[in-house]
Amino acid sequence: MKRVVLAASLFAGLALLYVPVPASADDDDVVDYRRHLMSALNEHAAALGQILSGAAPDADAAVHIEAIALTASVALKAFEAKVPGGQSRPEVWSNWADFSKRMNEFASETADVAKLAQTKGNDAALASAAGALTCKGCHDVYRQEKK
C-alpha cells in the first residue's frame, strides 16, 4: 500500500512538471520594461511625425530626436534576456543575429540624427529623421500586432 501511495505521489509530482509554469514576476518585469521602452519610442516618433507633417512645432524636433536616440541606445539590451511575451514575436530570439544588427543600426542612425540636430539644427535633423525612423521594417517581422 505504501508503495502505491509513493508511486501516486511520484506521478502527481511528474504531472506537476507538465503544468505550464506562469511567467515569474521577474519575467513580467522584463516584458513591462521592454513595453515602456518601445512605447516611449512610439510616442516620440509619432510626435516627430506630426512635426514632419507640419502639425506640431518644428522647434521641438531636437527634443524628440534626442529622446529617441537615448532610448534606442538601451533598447537592444532589454531584449537580451530571452523572455517571450508582450508584442515580441519568437523571431526576435530565433533570428537574433538579424534582430540585434537592426537594433544596433537603429541606435547608431538615430544617434547620428541627434548629433545633426545639435550641430546643424532642427531643419537638417528633420531632413534625415525620416530615413532613420524606419520602424515598420522591423515591426513587420518582429512585432506581433495587439489582439
Added chain:
Amino acid sequence: MKRVVLAASLFAGLALLYVPVPASADDDDVVDYRRHLMSALNEHAAALGQILSGAAPDADAAVHIEAIALTASVALKAFEAKVPGGQSRPEVWSNWADFSKRMNEFASETADVAKLAQTKGNDAALASAAGALTCKGCHDVYRQEKK
C-alpha cells in the same frame, strides 16, 4: 412666397449656427501632440519607477531622466493654445498661473536631476528622481481620468 423661402433659408442658416462646431483638424493636432508628449513622459516615468524598485537596470536611469527633462522642457508650450480635449481638464486654462508655474517647476527640477545624472552619475540622480517626479500632484487637479 419668395419672402417665406428667404425667411426659411435665414432660419436654416441661423439654426446651423447652433450646431456645435466639431474640433478643427488643427485642434485635433494640438490635442494629439499634447497626448504624445504626456504619454512619452508617462512611459519614461514608468521605466524609471521600475528602475527605482529594482525591476529594471540602474544603468538605464540617465536615459529616462534625460528624456523626461527634454520632454518636460517643451511640454508647457503645448498647452498654451487653449484647446480643451484629451485628458486636460478646463482648470488647465482657468488656473493657468498655477498650471504654468507647476509645469515650469517640473521642467526645471527634472533638468536639475538630468544634470546630476551627467555630473554625479545614476545613483545620485536616482536618489533625487522620485522628488522631481511628483506627477500625481498635478494630475489630480488637471488631468481627467480616461473613461
